Amino acid sequence: PPAKRKVVMMQRKKSRFGKGLGPTTGWIHRAALRKHNVTQIGNVRYNHADKGSINYNIDAKQYTEEADTIVLCHGQDPVGLEFFDPIKKFGVLDVRLIGGCRKVSELDAKRAVKDGYEAAMSI
Numbered sequence: 001p002p003a004k005r006k007v008v009m010m011q012r013k014k015s016r017f018g019k020g021l022g023p024t025t026g027w028i029h030r031a032a033l034r035k036h037n038v039t040q041i042g043n044v045r046y047n048h049a050d051k052g053s054i055n056y057n058i059d060a061k062q063y064t065e066e067a068d069t070i071v072l073c074h075g076q077d078p079v080g081l082e083f084f085d086p087i088k089k090f091g092v093l094d095v096r097l098i099g100g101c102r103k104v105s106e107l108d109a110k111r112a113v114k115d116g117y118e119a120a121m122s123i
Contacts, residue, residue, distance in 0.1 A: 007038045009064055010056065014043040016119075039063075049095075069094040071119045094123070 003111065006049040011017060017033075017040045018026040046061070054067045096119045099112030 006066075007036065008041060008067075009033070009038055010041045010046075011045045012042075014045075017042065029054055069096075071096045071098060071116070071123075090118050 003051060011018065013019075018029055021029065041058070043058050045057045047057060049055065049067065052066055052068065053064050054070060055062065055064050055065070098115035098119055
């Protein structure tokens with residue numbers, strides 16, 4: 001069934017989502033996301049988030065997406081923390097860190113998937 005909430009996935013990479021996955025695995029995950037009407041937006045540069053929205057750029061154009069929850073998974077890149085800390089400080093949105101963004105020293109794909117699952121189930 002479609003998600004009860006609007007779900008938008010964003011990534012900083014310009015490439016399609018799941019590009020690094022095996023062909024079958026990628027196809028299965030993309031089909032599941034389509035089934036649940038998940039919007040995917042790539043090539044994103046995060047600017048800021050405030051009460052009820054996230055502001056980002058794609059190339060030179062600025063966009064704003066309504067949001068009540070943000071889940072950040074930035075792999076090994078600590079840039080997510082620069083975005084996360086100010087949001088958490090003001091407490092205006094539910095923001096969660098998962099995967100290597102949460103604990104770079106313990107990067108583990110299995111843990112990142114588990115973190116993502118647990119975040120999704122608690123939202």
